Amino acid sequence: MEEFIKWCKARGYKFDGLEITCPPGNCGNGIYATTGFRTGKPIITLPEHDMINSALVVDLPFYKKKLAKINEKMKPMEILTMFFSFEDFEQSAWSPYLKVLPKTFDTPAFKGIDYDVNTLPLSIRKYWIDQKKEISEISEKLRHLFPELTHDKILWAWHVVNTRCIFVENEEHDNVDNSDGDTIAVIPYVDMLNHDPEKYQGVALHEKRNGRYVVQAKRQIQEGEQIFVCYGAHDNARLLVEYGFTLPQNLGAKVLIPQEVLLTLAKIAGIKLTREHEMVLEEVGLPSHLYATDEGPSWSLRTNVRVMLLEHWQMANGRWKKIIYSHDPIDDEVDQKIDEKLEIMLKELRNGVVEKTKKMPNETKWMWEEQVKVCDVAIESLEKSIKEKEEERKEEERRAEESKATEEVEKSEE
Numbered sequence: 101m102e103e104f105i106k107w108c109k110a111r112g113y114k115f116d117g118l119e120i121t122c123p124p125g126n127c128g129n130g131i132y133a134t135t136g137f138r139t140g141k142p143i144i145t146l147p148e149h150d151m152i153n154s155a156l157v158v159d160l161p162f163y164k165k166k167l168a169k170i171n172e173k174m175k176p177m178e179i180l181t182m183f184f185s186f187e188d189f190e191q192s193a194w195s196p197y198l199k200v201l202p203k204t205f206d207t208p209a210f211k212g213i214d215y216d217v218n219t220l221p222l223s224i225r226k227y228w229i230d231q232k233k234e235i236s237e238i239s240e241k242l243r244h245l246f247p248e249l250t251h252d253k254i255l256w257a258w259h260v261v262n263t264r265c266i267f268v269e270n271e272e273h274d275n276v277d278n279s280d281g282d283t284i285a286v287i288p289y290v291d292m293l294n295h296d297p298e299k300y301q302g303v304a305l306h307e308k309r310n311g312r313y314v315v316q317a318k319r320q321i322q323e324g325e326q327i328f329v330c331y332g333a334h335d336n337a338r339l340l341v342e343y344g345f346t347l348p349q350n351l352g353a354k355v356l357i358p359q360e361v362l363l364t365l366a367k368i369a370g371i372k373l374t375r376e377h378e379m380v381l382e383e384v385g386l387p388s389h390l391y392a393t394d395e396g397p398s399w400s401l402r403t404n405v406r407v408m409l410l411e412h413w414q415m416a417n418g419r420w421k422k423i424i425y426s427h428d429p430i431d432d433e434v435d436q437k438i439d440e441k442l443e444i445m446l447k448e449l450r451n452g453v454v455e456k457t458k459k460m461p462n463e464t465k466w467m468w469e470e471q472v473k474v475c476d477v478a479i480e481s482l483e484k485s486i487k488e489k490e491e492e493r494k495e496e497e498r499r500a501e502e503s504k505a506t507e508e509v510e511k512s513e514e
């Protein structure tokens with residue numbers, strides 16, 4: 101690690117008041133504050149030309165020569181994977197950095213676990229399919245172009261990039277295929293920051309104006325704290341598949357309700373659906389998600405139920421747009437009906453997920469159990485809000501009756 105720190109300093113990286121050590125648990129290295137940082141203060145800065153992105157790689161003489169022999173441009177992920185596949189741990193200009201990178205990864209893909217897609221919850225299914233496809237295509241392509249590379253080396257390199265890259269808007273480069281965008285870079289030192297979506301104090305940004313990459317304190321950081329960033333609002337299935345770890349309390353947990361399931365649940369809840377409802381739902385195009393937060397069913401899920409409760413005359417001639425996109429508060433009666441139907445739908449959904457969970461193999465059962473927990477949290481907060489609204493309504497009625505009684509007394513006194 102000492103050699104890596106020296107290497108970073110020689111390249112102009114600034115990170116006074118930090119140290120890289122191994123936190124307890126199984127999360128590799130992490131960055132700790134050895135001094136306090138005020139909100140807004142830069143914690144790490146480095147020159148932008150040191151970000152490892154596609155443009156940097158294709159301009160290195162070694163890769164320039166290799167790519168000149170190939171008749172096609174490569175995509176950013178392919179280029180970065182090629183870079184980490186080829187760089188020699190001893191000879192590379194990045195040698196001290198390469199030596200502190202993890203040797204193995206705990207992702208299912210790295211461990212050779214091949215999930216049956218049907219045993220995965222929907223929230224992770226597409227990501228898993230896409231990840232498998234990407235690894236297999238990149239491995240095949242790189243081995244075809246450079247037969248000296250092995251699948252294992254490429255798999256390791258792909259993981260380095262995938263678990264450590266950061267979103268950066270890279271400039272266009274003539275020798276890079278950016279048809280799907282070019283927004284990734286691996287940034288040494290910055291990539292030692294671990295993920296915690298609740299505690300995170302570090303926000304990273306590319307300051308193009310100043311030609312540097314910066315991690316700033318988003319709030320006061322105390323001496324001795326581990327500094328975290330947020331990799332995204334991921335549930336544990338996604339964290340495991342993408343990064344090889346899970347969080348004990350993960351507020352990113354979510355359940356995705358596909359349209360056909362939503363329609364079935366609505367019918368069970370006694371909502372009379374027509375083709376018109378389905379067409380409006382499609383046009384509104386809102387996803388139906390449940391999140392493991394105590395805010396209850398999301399606005400988009402509520403809106404979908406609201407659409408399903410529209411009368412025919414409310415949908416005719418696009419009138420529904422005025423209703424759905426209006427900023428006026430929802431009519432109390434409609435709101436109550438949405439709650440009532442949602443409660444039935446969510447309980448039904450939960451039962452369905454519980455039944456599915458029972459049939460799942462051990463390796464993915466926990467993902468489904470997490471989905472059941474999300475349903476529980478959503479149902480609990482919905483019930484709580486229904487109760488609160490009910491109490492408010494009663495209180496309003498009581499006040500109305502009181503003022504009516506006072507009025508009557510006043511009138512009789514006149």
Ligand SMILES: C[S@@+](CC[C@H](N)C(=O)[O-])C[C@H]1O[C@@H](n2cnc3c(N)ncnc32)[C@H](O)[C@@H]1O
Pocket residue numbers: 126127128129130200201202263264291292293294295296342343344345346347
């Ligand atoms: C960008 S790197 C962070 C630095 C990394 N810990 C290292 O030693 O190089 C991302 C990897 O760190 C680990 N990681 C990050 N946050 C974690 C957390 N909260 N718990 C466990 N492992 C974590 C995972 O292995 C993940 O793939």
